[in-house]
Amino acid sequence: MSDHEHAASDELIFALDIGTRTVVGLIVEPAGEQFRVIDCTVHEHSERSMLDGQIHDVMAVSRVIGKIKEELEAKHGLLTKVAVAAAGRSLRTKRVRMDIQLSRHAAVTRDDVLTLEFSAVQEAQSLLAQELNEQDVTRYYCVGYSVVNYFLDEELIGNLIDQRGEKASVDVIATFLPRVVVDSLLAALNRCGLDMQALTLEPIAAINVLIPVTMRRLNIALVDIGAGTSDVALTEEGAITAYGMVPVAGDEITDALMNAFLLDFPMAEEVKRALTSSDEITFTDILGLEQTLSTEEVVKAIMPEITNLAGKIAVKILELNGKAPQAVMLIGGGSLTPKLTERVAEALGLPAARVAVRGADAIRQFVGEHPLLNGPEFVTPVGIAVAARRHPVKYVTVTVNDHSIRIFDLRKMTVGDALIASGLDIRRLHGRPGMAITLTVNGRMKMIPGGHGTPPVIEKNGEACGLDTPIAEGDRIVAVAGQDGENATVQVIDLMDKLDTLELFINEQPVSLGPVALVDGVPLPLDASLTDRSEIVIRLPRTVEEVLRESGVWSADGADEPVEVFHFQVNGHETTLPALQKIVQVNGKDAAFSDFVRPGDQLTFREEPFQAPEIRDVIPPEEWVQETISVHFNGQPVTITLASLSITMNGRAAEQHEIVENGAVISVKASTPTAPVFSDVFRYVDVSLEKPVTEGISRLVMLVNGEPASFHTELNAGDKLELYWE
Structure with a gap:
């Protein structure tokens, strides 16, 4: 060797x-x-x-x-x-802006800020994958990110924690190392x-x-x-x-x-x-x-x-x-x-x-x-x-929801990094707020927010932890998404700031009435639930009808009960009238249901049986064809009827001044008008045609407008008739 x-x-x-x-x-x-x-x-x-x-x-x-x-x-x-x-x-460096909607009532917590930052990093990761036509976003290791700016309602702000507003945003530069x-x-x-x-x-x-x-x-x-x-x-x-x-x-x-x-x-x-x-x-x-x-x-x-x-x-x-x-x-x-x-x-x-x-x-x-x-x-x-x-860099192997993940330990790695590497959508982990309801109340917009979403449950090795908790080899991480918030619900009564009352008298009794609610123009009870985009008007009762309904003196619900009626027919036309008549007075004067009322007014309300009319009052004008002409007889005015009415009620002849019976069937017929003659006048005047016994009277003189006439002379309106013996 x-x-x-x-x-x-x-x-x-x-x-x-x-x-x-x-x-x-x-x-x-x-x-x-x-x-x-x-x-x-x-x-x-x-x-x-x-x-x-x-x-x-x-x-x-x-x-x-x-x-x-x-x-x-x-x-x-x-x-x-x-x-x-x-x-x-x-x-690869990517700069990303990320927004989250805030609840107006709750202050921003450290967890909210971390969620926002990690969501921005994740957004950068997926944008990078899109640019490079990469399907798997986890093919990029995040090796560092820095916050450039925080914003609250579009205004630059140094720190978001404990702030309140409608929208928080973060501008992040995230750096990725392609696998x-x-x-x-x-x-x-x-x-x-x-x-x-x-x-x-x-x-x-x-x-x-x-x-x-x-x-x-x-x-x-x-x-x-x-x-x-x-x-x-x-x-x-x-x-x-x-x-x-x-x-x-x-x-x-x-x-x-x-x-x-x-x-x-x-x-x-x-x-x-x-x-x-x-x-x-x-x-x-x-x-x-x-x-x-x-x-x-x-x-x-x-x-x-x-x-x-x-x-x-x-x-x-x-x-x-x-x-x-x-x-x-x-x-x-x-x-x-x-x-x-x-x-x-x-x-x-x-x-x-x-x-x-x-x-x-x-x-x-x-x-x-x-x-x-x-x-x-x-x-x-x-x-x-x-x-x-x-500073040796190692792989750290952890499990996220029982899936094994290998992460490059290029810096102090946290639970948030493990969730990003596993591909979990951090934004989806936090329960979403419930749907809000937007209403118009007396012309002004009002928003009722939905319930808050609950935060996710994140645990490391069985203990609760945050997104910024450091991780080590073999850690077991479990992330369970939070619950979404309840959708907003609202009743009419929830919209009433102060309950004014209208004080007045009905049938000499003092009455105190609260506001009425019209939802999209329809009166609704105060415990009615409202839907999104409704238009609500809340005000005190204004009219006689509203006062009577709200006080319960006249119940609109009575419409469901069978109401007694008075009815009759004239020449086949049916007429139906309530058997009870509503009589309303305000401060002693007759009033209509639509009349306005003021505080302190005295209202009288009673129901009386219906007064049946005479036949003449129910004959329609178009059936009433009694034509007449006026003439003068011996200096006195006389009205001559040219056509006559024949009236029957329930099949028998009846006079104009008779009272209509309930359920009556009335028939009215008019005879054809005829031209009047001198002799017709005798039906309307009391005159004797016998020759007086006085000495020297020999003949009956008949004149129309000074001209000699007979019993059959036709008359016209305004004629002057004379009749005497001489």
Whole structure:
């Protein structure tokens, strides 16, 4: 067995930083609090097998890893475990606004806020899945989220707890690591016979070595500028609050040099690297011409691209942080770009001293001096090794409602994370409030809220817990949704604020009447239940009829009882009248049921038997065809009837002035009118036609309007008739 085949010591940490352009392998040995870098090797990818931190060609990447592994194994023995990091640029960040309706009467609790935050994270998760046409939302691990703002009724607010309002909202930036990134990392390592000893995220790895715990309370932006992308991470209050990625980095500067001086890519890379170390640079362009220029001139030619890169980084920092951070740290090979720190500071409006490149000097506390580790590009690989020992990321396996869930323990994981990972809809866990009822009461809108929904029952290992309770390996979580609230119910009486009364007298007795309720125009009792969108009018009784009904003196319910009636027929037309007559008086005067009443009025109400009418009162006018003419007879007015009425009641002849009997059948017939003659007058006047005995009277004189006439002379209205002996 040759030297290099013995297994590497258990203490040694093998760390890999798999970047877009290069893969860095480190062998690190813990030495007390420090770490000693024993060996380091760097290989470039031979083809474009990485894209934005995501492994596209597992086999090609595993070949590069294999080479590094072989090189290091030759010196340090068999390597079986490796610490790796998922690239910050493979993280997906989503910003989401989430609202919940609040009950006006209850203050917002911590549980309400957590439910809102986790619901927002879950919404971000499902939006991300939709964007990427992914059916299974749980294919994204949430590796962190930060609240950008809270709102109460659309107004910005610092803290929602104990506030009251109608709607609470939260604006959240949530960051997700696609499971496929982890799966492809595992696949590439397995092909090389390596187990994942620890997984971290590149920004976390860098922050762990760059920013001591004592500085973590500061709001710091960490920018890892690689070849293809620049990754941005923000810390505040001891946690990484947000991640982002800008698709411009070192290669843009190389491209700018190629265009400015007609260089090929390898020569442009050389020139770029020389910018940091020499005052003069000599290069050969693609035409074979050699040029020597001062560093200043070269930088001047590519300044627009440097400014552009700085501007894009600054914009991303402001987008994620909402404001300029307290300090910015640049790491990665691209951070060595000349004048970049000044340009980033300008774009953020920070003093130049607040933006700095952190290189090997910043990680000396971990690795001491090492000839190979001399630049900012080694910060992340060392961070990965340190994280493997200090903050190893493990899978946590828990059960949620008896389903087993594997979660990446990338931060302090909570019950809420487990529920999200299980795919439970957190918004649906809280019982919904019951349906409200909206009414219009005397012209004003009124809303009756439904009952509150009950909170969910969440238990961890049989004990009640909250969404923010930490979880550990093997925990058993049970989440039972809360009950929905009852729908609102309301009766008319519930809407009456103050009960006014109307005081008056009925039949000399004092009466006090409460309000009446009209629902959609129909009177309803005070205990009637109301439906949504009803229009209710609540007021005191106004009319005689309302007063009589409300007081019970005249019961509308009496309509159901058989009412005694008086009826008769005239020429086949039936007439029915109540046998009892209602007589109403207000303050001694006859009144109608529709008349208004006032407080203190004296009402009299009685029912009397119906007074049967005479026949003449019930004959309809159209049947009454008694035409007449008036004439003067010997100076006296006389009315002559031209047609006569024949009346029968129940088959017998009857006179006009007779009283109608109940149930009578009356027939009225009129004779045809005839032209009157002189002799008709004798029916209406008392005159003797006998010749008086007086001496000298010989003849009867008959005149109509002074002209001689006979008994058969036709008469007209207004004629003057005379009759005398002479």
